[in-house]
Amino acid sequence: MAGTIVRADEEKLGDSNRLRSPNFKSEETFHIRGRPIPPKANLDLMKQWMQFCGSEHHECRTPTLTVSKTQSIRLIDVQEHKIILTSSAKDYVALSYVWGPTTAPLLTRETLSQYSATNGLKDAIIPRTISDAMGLVRDLGTRYLWVDSLCIVQDDDDDKKQQLPMMGSIYNCAELLILAATGSDAHAGLYSTQNTKRREPQPIEEVDGIPFTTAQPPAQETLMWTTWNRRGWTFQEAILSRRVLIFTDGQVY
Ligand SMILES: [Zn+2]
Incomplete structure (x- = not known):
């Protein structure tokens, strides 16, 4: 797809869905409508993708694995800024990322009680990728x-x-996976798309009133060269997740 010229009209969700179809053939790319990638991650578009997946994709709704009811897991409550321990089913998002050599362990026996109190995470030094998530x-x-x-x-x-x-x-029971493929450690943050130096240029030209632009590389191609893709454990995180938002240096997929 890199270098392919596409119509830069509003992307239609049906068209973006066709890209993932197993019957997808390369010659079809000519007919795909694209969209210019905005300088900032588009939250409304991500919400649209989630809604579309929730209403149209039966296979994405139900986990194939279960978290044992006898065992509890901890979750970050982003409203009360604390860690909770729960054995009841809750809708949650999971994060897949690379720690990197300089990232210190965050939850330890020493920090557990502090982080479990309401607003306990507010003063914690949390790496940017995690705080962005x-x-x-x-x-x-x-x-x-x-x-x-x-x-x-x-x-x-x-x-x-x-x-x-x-x-x-x-990972399988998470409603969504945030896959942070930006940078090479937990300090990179999710939104390096806002750093234009790390982005492919995307010129837009109008011919006979129709805007055209270049398609950005597909997710698989972009992911191939990331530090995230060189870690073994990330394989299970991506393959077992049911819905994934992929954050790369160029765009969100
Ligand atoms: Zn889906």
Whole structure:
């Protein structure tokens, strides 16, 4: 798709859906309507994608794995800025990202009680990718986020023994996965699309009143060269998730 000229009309959700069809053939790309990628991530469009998926995709609605009812998981409550421990089913979003060498463990036996109190996370030094994800969960109108470094007690072997085997189910049961493929550590943030230096130029030309632009590379191609894609554990996080918003240096997919 890179370098393909597309009509820069408003993207229709039906057309974007056709891109993912298993019957998709390369010659069809000529007929696809694209859209210019705005300098800032488009929250309304992400909400539209979520609504479209919720109403049109039966296969995305039901998890194939379950989190054991006898075991509890921790979630970040982004409204009350704290960590909760819950065994009841809650709609939550999960984050897949790369810690990087300089990211310190966040939830430890020492910080557990502080972070579990209301507003306990407000003064915590949280890496930008995680704090951006917390903000996005709020902006999408949801409340709970699962992030490994804040939902597993990192210096507690018993907690790890209980939580780590559940990670496949935790990703599969999440209503949405935020996949942070930007940068090479947890400090990169989700929104490097706002840094124009890291973006492919996207000229728009009008011919006979019809705007044309270049299509940005497809998600698979962009992901291939990211640090995120070089980590083994991210494979299960992406493959077991039912809905994924992919944040790359160029755009959100
Ligand atoms: Zn879907």
